[in-house]
Amino acid sequence: MNKRIAVLLSGRGSNFAAIAAAVNAGLIPASIAVVVSNRAGAPGLDHARALGIETLVLPSPGITRADYDSALAAELQARSVDLVCLAGFMRLLSPSFVRPFAGRILNIHPSLLPAFPGLDAQKQAFEYGVRITGCTVHFVDEGLDSGPIVLQAAVPVLDTDTVESLSARILEAEHRAYPQAIALVLSGNYSIEGRRVLRPKQ
Ligand code: GAR
Helix, strand or coil: CCEEEEEEECCCCHHHHHHHHHHHCCCCCEEEEEEEECCCCCHHHHHHHHCCCCEEECCCCCCCHHHHHHHHHHHHHHCCCCEEEECCCCCCCCHHHHCCCCCCEEEEECCCCCCCCCCCHHHHHHHHCCCEEEEEEEECCCCCCCCCEEEEEEEECCCCCCHHHHHHHHHHHHHHHHHHHHHHHHHCCCEEECCEEECCCC
């Protein structure tokens, strides 16, 4: 049966666009069932609408985190979503969401975790002075940027870099890594041992 993905975003949506392109190219054997945002004005929603994908806005002010996350889980369950992809979704998810979708939520983060979790990861890495940073696709658990790692891509930091130029190269790496990680997870061709996500031996 065709797998169904939900993409959650809060802003620009360039990772969503990369996922949608990979779906269209047949690199991800799935369809995008819905794109959800907590922000009505998120540019990523316009792109989803242009592609004819259902969009859903769930604003959060005035709602407790637990109620918000339960409502979000219910919306995705109603659409028989198999895999949830966080793509710049700038909200922490509580157990009310993470439990019903345990092992079925991915996130992309713009650093080589566990270095530089949280906000402005590219700036954190730049200011720390690391020579190599990158991006990480990981399963989401109840912590902050803390679940088992599916895939990482390294990006060197150049002497000539600014936070902006470094962020742009990390973003290119994100656009390659996220579709690859989604395809792997949807294939089911992996096992998790402790924190390690392992591919079967060829
Ligand atoms: C991406 O760089 C993503 O890694 C980051 O937000 C950006 C969203 O861009 N996510 C986080 O920092 C999560 N902690 P996009 O809207 O163009 O995909």
